[in-house]
Amino acid sequence: GENVEQHPSTLSVQEGDSAVIKCTYSDSASNYFPWYKQELGKGPQLIIDIRSNVGEKKDQRIAVTLNKTAKHFSLHITETQPEDSAVYFCAASITGGGADGLTFGKGTHLIIQP
């Protein structure tokens, strides 16, 4: 089955700086890659996703890049703000490849230092 590795497990950046979280996946058939943000006491919430026919996608301060050849994808957050502090999860899945859900990375705790 699919295996998703996520790094780093903890990331501390100064407010206003950029943050980058990286994930690799094992199954070359995976073609859907969402990112979730989990705030304390809440469930994960989708913040951005990308499909394998696209190399990059942006939404305001958040961007995701995908390298299918290398089987890795990354989340980029620019001009970080205190409200960006949370745990971020990447995930991968195969569209039409079965009924299984997402395979998640182990998460990155992002800390924004004032």
Place this chain on the structure above:
Amino acid sequence: EAQVTQNPRYLITVTGKKLTVTCSQNMNHEYMSWYRQDPGLGLRQIYYSMNVEVTDKGDVPEGYKVSRKEKRNFPLILESPSPNQTSLYFCASSFSKGGNQPQHFGDGTRLSIL
């Protein structure tokens, strides 16, 4: 408001005492699933359901049961809970097959099995 509702949010119980965690969604989603979240292990899928009366095992189904008698409800049943089932549990739903659709998560149920 579109939401996934889990109950209870917190529960402390003892080994062997049957318990049920309820999950309900108001978005008319076909696909529902249960995950457990443990430190250092991320989110792991327990069971999922493609539609009413259709359920299947995820990655860590041992010790759990589910049912899907109605489209909106997907309860998680622990027939004989054990301490290794102490965890944070999340229910999620999506419009269709879970692997390629944004998942909507509940806010979690923290179970402690003594």
